[in-house]
Amino acid sequence: MSGAADIGDLYQRLIMERARAPLHAGRPERFDAEAEGDNPMCGDRVHLRLSCAAGAIGEVWHETRGCAICIASADLMADAVAGRPRAAAEEMAGAFEAMVASGAVPDRAEFSALRALSGVHEYRSRHRCATLPWQALRAALTKTMETGHGG
Amino acid sequence: MSAAIEQPGFDIARIRADFPILSQSVHGRKLVFLDSGASAQKPRAVIHAMVRSMETRYANVHRGLHWLSERASDDYEAARDKVASFLNAAREEIVFVRNATEGINLVAATFGRSALRPGDAVVVSEMEHHANLVPWQMLRESHGIELRIVKITDSGELDFADLERQFADGRVRLLAITHMSNVLGTYTPVERLAAFAHERGARLLLDGAQAVVHRAVDVRAIDADFYVFSGHKLYGPSGIGVLFGKRELLDAMPPFLGGGDMIRSVSYEKSTWAEPPYRFEAGTPAIVEAVGLAAAIDYVNAIGFPAIAAHERALTDHALATLDAIGGVNVVGRAQDRGGVVAFTMDGVHAHDVATLLDKQGIAVRAGHHCAEPLTRRLGLDSTARATFGVYTTMEEIDALAAGLRRVQQVFGG
Numbered sequence: 001m002s003g004a005a006d007i008g009d010l011y012q013r014l015i016m017e018r019a020r021a022p023l024h025a026g027r028p029e030r031f032d033a034e035a036e037g038d039n040p041m042c043g044d045r046v047h048l049r050l051s052c053a054a055g056a057i058g059e060v061w062h063e064t065r066g067c068a069i070c071i072a073s074a075d076l077m078a079d080a081v082a083g084r085p086r087a088a089a090e091e092m093a094g095a096f097e098a099m100v101a102s103g104a105v106p107d108r109a110e111f112s113a114l115r116a117l118s119g120v121h122e123y124r125s126r127h128r129c130a131t132l133p134w135q136a137l138r139a140a141l142t143k144t145m146e147t148g149h150g151g
Numbered sequence: 152m153s154a155a156i157e158q159p160g161f162d163i164a165r166i167r168a169d170f171p172i173l174s175q176s177v178h179g180r181k182l183v184f185l186d187s188g189a190s191a192q193k194p195r196a197v198i199h200a201m202v203r204s205m206e207t208r209y210a211n212v213h214r215g216l217h218w219l220s221e222r223a224s225d226d227y228e229a230a231r232d233k234v235a236s237f238l239n240a241a242r243e244e245i246v247f248v249r250n251a252t253e254g255i256n257l258v259a260a261t262f263g264r265s266a267l268r269p270g271d272a273v274v275v276s277e278m279e280h281h282a283n284l285v286p287w288q289m290l291r292e293s294h295g296i297e298l299r300i301v302k303i304t305d306s307g308e309l310d311f312a313d314l315e316r317q318f319a320d321g322r323v324r325l326l327a328i329t330h331m332s333n334v335l336g337t338y339t340p341v342e343r344l345a346a347f348a349h350e351r352g353a354r355l356l357l358d359g360a361q362a363v364v365h366r367a368v369d370v371r372a373i374d375a376d377f378y379v380f381s382g383h384k385l386y387g388p389s390g391i392g393v394l395f396g397k398r399e400l401l402d403a404m405p406p407f408l409g410g411g412d413m414i415r416s417v418s419y420e421k422s423t424w425a426e427p428p429y430r431f432e433a434g435t436p437a438i439v440e441a442v443g444l445a446a447a448i449d450y451v452n453a454i455g456f457p458a459i460a461a462h463e464r465a466l467t468d469h470a471l472a473t474l475d476a477i478g479g480v481n482v483v484g485r486a487q488d489r490g491g492v493v494a495f496t497m498d499g500v501h502a503h504d505v506a507t508l509l510d511k512q513g514i515a516v517r518a519g520h521h522c523a524e525p526l527t528r529r530l531g532l533d534s535t536a537r538a539t540f541g542v543y544t545t546m547e548e549i550d551a552l553a554a555g556l557r558r559v560q561q562v563f564g565g
Contacts, residue, residue: 007511008562011504016564020499042503042519043533065533067501068563123507 014116019068024078033144037136074133093134161458169194180513188539200446230445239369246394246428251360252282254379254394259286261404269295271324307335307484330362335484336492345374367456387447391440401427408433463491491540502534
């Protein structure tokens with residue numbers, strides 16, 4: 001393993017686990033909103049579907065075609081926002097993007113898993129891989145407002 | 152290992168010493184630069200020629216009546232002569248543009264709108280860079296031409312049976328095709344394509360952005376009608392490229408951009424156009440960059456294309472053998488005639504992750520669709536990683552790539 005550890009600091013165990021076997025991948029039969037995020041520069045694509053009730057996110061599913069960072073980010077995001085009010089999820093999106101931009105991890109419980117992605121900060125060309133699912137989430141939440149599912 | 156590639160006059164250590172950037176470290180590792188296909192590094196001869204131009208011989212060209220302007224004009228026009236001789240063309244047939252992309256856009260906007268009529272067809276292949284696809288799509292929208300796509304085979308070669316079909320109705324007026332694929336490394340049989348197109352009343356445009364770096368190009372021997380390339384892939388500066396067009400074609404083409412330098416006379420009622428190539432060079436051109444391109448051509452000519460081609464052949468053979476020996480690494484493109492562009496995928500690892508983990512080891516490759524999105528899709532892929540070679544690439548760097556890829560597999564638990 002010599003060599004793997006020193007070059008692979010970005011690819012923490014949690015990221016690798018979620019990239020290999022995401023817990024929230026797939027397409028549900030019923031959902032309330034969906035949105036797609038894509039990065040034309042690299043071809044990464046995230047298709048999000050979510051259920052909503054009473055102004056809060058129920059569950060999030062994603063179909064992600066992309067790199068390990070993008071898949072893991074989508075999956076950890078699905079964990080992090082499930083059950084949260086829409087406004088709180090949008091606030092988290094901003095906090096996540098700020099973490100990637102700055103490298104500084106927010107000192108709050110809901111970032112205990114998301115912090116695994118803070119290392120992306122060091123790789124400027126990869127920032128978009130981590131933030132793409134959150135952009136798709138914002139788009140989906142905007143749609144829930146328009147369709148009235150946001151409550 | 153490097154003994155196998157030693158050619159007369161090809162001293163890899165001396166060549167590497169000509170490129171200052173290659174001695175850098177990246178992430179604390181020795182730089183292994185395998186992204187020359189995107190843009191090549193610059194030898195000291197090019198850097199110095201550009202500095203000398205700015206320090207001692209710079210002014211605007213074709214305008215001033217003073218000593219410096221005459222020197223700068225001499226240098227700029229000497230660069231045109233250099234390019235003409237490089238391609239075996241006449242100097243009037245050499246138009247300076249920003250890059251190969253601009254050269255193709257120029258042909259689409261001028262030849263396309265004057266020589267092609269709505270309903271005429273332009274044929275490109277499935278392995279074109281976006282630069283040789285999008286300008287024709289734009290011409291389709293603006294001018295009503297038909298755009299046809301000729302297929303490639305699974306090995307990554309042009310499908311001549313399909314080419315016959317595309318030409319069958321006699322409406323094709325232009326075949327616009329790459330001389331060397333920037334993903335598959337395939338060289339296209341350009342003499343055969345020229346004969347094929349001409350027998351059917353069509354013109355041939357070749358995108359030489361990749362090929363011109365690796366092989367001597369003789370546009371007369373090929374019988375190409377148009378040929379484009381970029382300076383920056385040929386160890387020259389960015390911002391300068393070349394369009395070759397046969398004299399009679401350029402003569403008949405209207406201007407591309409309007410402005411200074413491209414006119415014969417201007418009045419409010421009517422302006423008349425200068426002769427080619429000046430008709431197509433509106434405004435102050437890339438003077439220093441042209442000087443740099445001339446120095447780059449001198450540089451590759453001094454090494455010699457036979458030696459360059461042999462070196463890159465050996466590198467490519469070694470790369471294919473080495474990557475094939477790594478389980479789970481799949482090289483894309485198996486053309487018989489292919490050069491130093493090697494795109495690949497790794498099972499279970501996205502190309503971006505491959506590129507990031509190689510970068511951490513000091514190895515620069517490109518990852519993505521390489522501005523050839525339809526080709527990537529045709530291959531059934533989302534993206535590939537790509538290693539490309541130049542005159543300074545060594546066998547040891549190929550070995551470093553292979554070792555780097557094995558470490559990527561370790562990180563991903565392979």
